[in-house]
Amino acid sequence: MAEHERVHDVGGRRAWLIWAVALSVYVLAVFNRSSLGVAGLLAADRFQIAATQLAFFTVLQLIVYAGLQVPVGVLLDRYGSRAMLLSGLVLLTAGQLVFAFSTSFPMAVLARAVLGAGDAMVFVSVLRLVTAWFLVRQAPMVTQLTGQIGQMGAIIAAAPLSFALHELGWTKAFGFASSLGVVLLVAVAFVVKDSPYPRKEPVRIKMRALARVLRSVWGNPGTRLGMWNHFTPQFSATVFALIWGYPFLVSGEGLSSETASVLLMVMTGWIVVSGLVLGRLVGMLPFYRSWIVITVVLSIAAVWTVVLLWPGRAPLWLLVVLVCVTGSGGPASMIGFDLARSFTPDDRLGRATGMVNVGGFVASLLTIALIGIVLDLREPGGMAEYGLDDYKAAMSVQYLFWTLGVVQILRYRRKGLRHLEREHPGAIESMRRGDPFVYPSDNGDEAPRQTL
Template identity: 70%
Template structure:
């Protein structure tokens, strides 16, 4: 039975809600990335080692990944608006505590709280996209959501550096926390969970939560999305958040300014590649998994050319490799479009939560394994690393790419068989390049 539609889909109100939700996501990425330019100041303020400093980043990713399934359950139960409000409240509290923290322990607690709030934001925005936009619009809006969030990383670079220089630690981070208060008001006033009279949230009883997650996990489309996210996302995250800068400076002999510029340029390339991939998956929805595999293959080929070079690679080749790596971000967003195909809106929170775990688990494992390999091949530490050390360490990426591609191929077959049994018409529509909506969603006029 169809629910009563009370707002237009894919029109002005949808875009207004999306813009407010996007602003929250941009702020989340800003908070997540803010320590990147404040690392040296943090070391001095808290009197910590490089290992302890790295722990901040690892902690946030661990908290983020660990909370995705619980957040997905909460999202399906309470809706995007509620989770955006909770996420904003936690991020605001975490950043405010971080602003006034003077000890490592308190700072760790603050970043943990911030990571918990951050974990609630992205999947909430993606759920709003699935509900408020036409099926033919959703792939492109999902891509724009992904690369638009990188504006937060850009804002956490040069502007935050200037603020830290002029306003100091406490005033800068306390000021950043006030942005959350403004967005709390905007979300409370403007965001609605659904264009229908019923919001589509599922009042799952507590005793049935585990069973509901098992049912979502049992859908091969969920695992197809998770492995797609796992395979495409990790390399860009590892490069941007931790090992890219040392690889460029210590391995390739670049200056710190040049390395930082390339990392910034990668953000711009995410926009370009995101638009291209968004159009591609909208045009050929049946081949979305192969699009992901194609991007991963280009990524692996570019890294092979750089790592196999005799000595430091030419600048143009390193740039090509970096841009190919950055394309993994938009490719990983295809995973959420896959989840939308295989699940009704009432299960999207749980499905997207599981999907979102993939890339962050792969990122954490890759970051850690690269560090272990570097320690083994060069016990002298960071100052002693050279190109040969990085050649060996960065090669661990191939293990994750190969395993991930095998899993994508495996679960693509299973997912298509599942969809063919449950909804035979869906395969015909997808092969013909036409958008298909899971029958759990209302007809959206496509």
């Protein structure tokens, strides 16, 4: 499509307005996803469940989230971000409303599954809007801002939701949370537009052709490189914020519920700050993106080693360092999506983004499940019986996934660079110089996006 056919400016005020509305949906999704982090102990009492069952809430939610990423990517490429955001909001609202009135474990599990399905549609849709509406040089920073400002939902879950649960009770607190989705449904319907270009009809894809494209996207070493860059740094922050951080700090390290909530807020605040720094580094050093991720992962592992080996309970200053360094893994995982843009044409980016997004959440759900299993094996008496040594043993399962992830990043970095040099000679030299590279679209309909 010729440049003069573009309806709206890329990177202008309209782009920022659309992004702000879509970002609000992501904040709500993160809030819903993180709400069990501060409600875990109340949920265990409300539904009379042990650690393994409590972990199952989040594991199932993440299984649904991760399992839907590829189908959502396909639907995103076909129908666009606006339709997917509206669908996600309907499911998020319904899931949280059912959760508010749940009094049995099976009903609550169903509600969390619906939440996971709605959550699965949001983040990749927002990233697609970033790709469509912002300049190439803007995209890495806007992507980081998306991930980090989105974590404000975790702050809302950490303190205000904790307060609401104690003051209003379970049903009113979660019932009010579900009503927020209705407001955002209206905002998305009136504000969000998929592209600055004229609207196209949905592209109909035959199943055989779709399978061929998915094999091609998955066979691209750049997709796998992005996935492992998402897998390795992300899960520690997710596991800590979603479910096990609060019990670890309160039941293990002996902190008050107020202090633990503040630490979760500090963690989220640090995520925003570190995201801005990492976004700047990615823009300056595109060739070294995977090494930036590995550096963050090694830092997280080092701090956890100090905490786990500390005799007795760790001092508060060390726990502050722990939550900050662990939180840096969230922004580092966003680099996986930036890598996908370097290896994937625009018309397949939804599917590639979905595959990348699977990585961190698969690691998270496996880690959450293993921590619950280890806790129950060490102390079958239930959550009230878990001590610091039990939590330390359980949290040690993280080393398995850090090791696997770093090995795979190094492996696919080599493969990805060879692939890119073969397909686009000169791209690697361009990135070494600090210039961004976005894979040219296979679709000749649209003009190349601006890079300045």
